[in-house]
Amino acid sequence: GPGHSHWSYEDREHWGVDYPDCAGTVQSPINIDTAKTIFSPQLRPIQLSGYSLPANEKLKLRNNGHTVLLELPESLAITGGYAQQYRAVQLHLHWGSPSGPGSEHTVNGHRFAAEIHVVHYNTKYDSFKEAMVHPDGLAVLGAFLEVGPRENPYYQEILEHLYKIQREGEEVLVPGFNIAGLLPANLKLYFHYNGSLTTPPCYQTVKWTVFNQTMLLSHDQMSMLVMSLRNDDSKPLQNNYRMIQDLHRRRVLSSFQ
Numbered sequence: 373g374p375g376h377s378h379w380s381y382e383d384r385e386h387w388g389v390d391y392p393d394c395a396g397t398v399q400s401p402i403n404i405d406t407a408k409t410i411f412s413p414q415l416r417p418i419q420l421s422g423y424s425l426p427a428n429e430k431l432k433l434r435n436n437g438h439t440v441l442l443e444l445p446e447s448l449a450i451t452g453g454y455a456q457q458y459r460a461v462q463l464h465l466h467w468g469s470p471s472g473p474g475s476e477h478t479v480n481g482h483r484f485a486a487e488i489h490v491v492h493y494n495t496k497y498d499s500f501k502e503a504m505v506h507p508d509g510l511a512v513l514g515a516f517l518e519v520g521p522r523e524n525p526y527y528q529e530i531l532e533h534l535y536k537i538q539r540e541g542e543e544v545l546v547p548g549f550n551i552a553g554l555l556p557a558n559l560k561l562y563f564h565y566n567g568s569l570t571t572p573p574c575y576q577t578v579k580w581t582v583f584n585q586t587m588l589l590s591h592d593q594m595s596m597l598v599m600s601l602r603n604d605d606s607k608p609l610q611n612n613y614r615m616i617q618d619l620h621r622r623r624v625l626s627s628f629q
């Protein structure tokens with residue numbers, strides 16, 4: 373990725389030394405205290421367009437040593453719920469280990485098993501790299517993943533390839549599918565706040581949407597996510613979530629009561 377000197381989740385307390393924004397006051401992830409969220413009826417349902425990709429469109433799935441990342445074509449766009457149009461860049465996941473959950477955001481102190489982030493950039497900027505340094509530059513759609521009774525066919529489109537990219541730097545092309553299936557069916561119920569990338573350089577340029585409805589994966593699928601990948605030291609790639617950041621003077625809006 374752009375300008376990454378080596379960092380790890382182990383030395384997350386020192387990110388602020390090399391990346392000053394990581395020590396800022398508009399950082400992510402946060403704990404969402406639902407008693408303190410502000411119901412905002414002007415928050416419209418999120419609308420996605422172009423998210424259903426044909427199987428003959430191949431997407432790059434990559435183990436970058438920090439997460440599994442699926443590159444997305446700019447044809448995927450957020451067309452409702454945000455003041456401006458945003459186009460997709462990539463999606464990736466955060467997860468825990470066999471001994472604990474690994475979502476990045478928490479709700480009332482509850483950490484979910486895992487979390488998906490679909491990263492977009494504001495099309496008023498010429499490129500993603502230009503957008504990511506402006507406060508309205510990025511929009512990340514986040515959803516929590518939990519274990520449920522059935523296999524999730526949409527997540528299977530990603531999880532079934534993880535054994536091919538066990539080592540850092542490995543990548544594989546996967547057939548297109550309906551990316552919207554990775555997000556809740558109900559895009560009306562969400563939390564919204566201003567924050568940052570949760571990894572260095574921690575730019576404070578993300579308008580976050582965290583959906584209220586969680587995605588359900590089977591137990592075996594969650595194990596595949598947690599057990600398949602390794603990082604650069606051939607250690608299991610697990611617990612790739614940043615600690616909760618202080619809210620400071622920010623408010624979290626909710627689209628529902």
Ligand SMILES: NS(=O)(=O)c1c(F)c(F)c(SCCc2ccc(C(=O)O)cc2)c(F)c1NC1CCCCCCC1
Pocket residue numbers: 373374376436438439441461462464489491512568569570571572573
């Ligand atoms: N939650 S998040 O959105 O902040 C986030 C993370 F928490 C992440 F942990 C990551 S992965 C770490 C950054 C990275 C490293 C290597 C490569 C590569 O070799 O391709 C790519 C990226 C990661 F990629 C992202 N999203 C990225 C933020 C990193 C810089 C710009 C890339 C788009 C969004």
Ligand SMILES: [Zn+2]
Pocket residue numbers: 464465466489570
């Ligand atoms: Zn993320």
